[in-house]
Amino acid sequence: MDDVDETTALLGFTKIKYTVGTPDTLDSLSDSPGDSSDEAQEKPLPKLQILLLCYARAVEPLAFFSIFPYISQMVQDNGNVPDSDIGFYSGLIESMFSLTQAIVMILWGLAADRMGRRPVLVFSLFGVTVATGLFGLAKTIPQMVMFRCLAGVFAGTIVTIRTMIAEHSTPSTQARAFSWFAFSGNLGIFVGPLLGGALANPVQQYPGIFGGIGFFEKYPYALSSLVVALVGATAAVSSALFVEETLKKEPVVVDHDGEEVAYDAPAQNGDLSTWQLLRSPGVGMVLYAYGHIMILAFAYTAIIPVFWFTPVHLGGYSFTTLQISLMMGLNGAAQATWLLLVFPPLQKRIGSNGVIRLCAFIFPLFFLCCPLGNVLLRMGTDGSVKAFWILLPTGLAIGCGVSMSYTAIQLALNDVAPSPRVLGTLNALALTGTSTLRAFCPALFTSLFAMGARTQLAGGHAIWILMLVLASGLSVTTKFLPEPKVIGKRRNSQTR
16 A cells, blocks of 8 residues: 555654555545556456355345245244235245344444454354254244344345445446346345245155155255255355455554554544435435335336236236246346346446436336236237237346346445445445335335226226336436546545
8 A cells, every 4th residue: 555644733744554445446545646547447356256255145135035935834834823814924024034134234334344344244144044044943933033033133244245346346347246246146036936945845845855854844944944054154154264355454654763553543534424424425316316226126026926917807917827937037037138248348338327327218118018018918819919929028138127227326336435444334324225125115016006906097007107107206316326527526625
């Protein structure tokens, strides 16, 4: 690190060597003498580190989504509740993970900024591993709620991984790094339910292999939880052994004799309170845009399986389970293609804000395809049905490009951070909102969809009118996103 000459009232003329971590994703941090932007741009992406972090990233969605296929049956087995109450308890247990995450996320972010990224990551991974393994051993509904909350408490993985990937990246590599980050999360979302459904109640599903094993007869949902926990344990061990710490040490002071002495004062613009961070230029607007995009994402994800299953005369597509699975597979494949192949060069060409604005333009068109498909099916002619089967996969494959906005807004969040030392806290603020939205959005929007289908308001398409309004609002929001150059100038003026 280069030395920064400082004159202070207490120290007189001393030379302070700030050894604060300087992720090149933050423009303001490459303006010290001798640290040219060209060198930062040419810094290669540490592929092994990114791979390890992406592997750890998959643990959280695996733990969250793996219980979905069997949660209703587990509630019925453990609680002996009426059929009419199963949905309530299932939704409650599912939501506890995200609700607990929302409560503790900021604490994990603060811990990552002060204690280091790797200790928080490893500790969180071990916590999620233990809590997920215990969930399959629950025999009562209170135990299920308790273990689900415990898994949510150890939610420091995602906020820490986001921060570490940002600190490993440069402006030229961050799009590629976060594309893999997003892909690993989607992979966990895809694999989690498959594991949960395939491994639940193995005695009944695979009597030739597990028949007569008393443990799995007593705990029919243990195998699924233990396998997910095993993945978490391997991620924890690999992170403890091979993941590098990205948060650098506190600044040190060189006295007049040239000897370094410990110095506890925070680096410039380093230790900000949460309120000061929120009031930093551009932070509030980026966080709002982050939440707006996540509302659209969670609402669509919750509505679309129900919409596809709903009868045509009520506003849906009347898809079979197999058809829904195929469409979900196409959705996942399309998202992966956009994220891994299209997003990095596109972001390099038009910037993160440009990608977000492009996606904001596409969102309403993407949502509009859903009710248009229902109109074609209601017409019932050979031509309209053929047009539907051309429109649906084409619109789904192209429309999934809006998933690029999820990664682009993360990069915009990294860019707006006033200092790398608060990057963990800033990510925690964003993820606190995300966890809260994930806890409430699915139930809210599926209820609104059901209400519209039951009342046939706007022909059963009322929910899509609401989605179009919300998507159109995103275009307005993106006009106020701070530009990276403006942010860099503000940082430079603050550091002088």
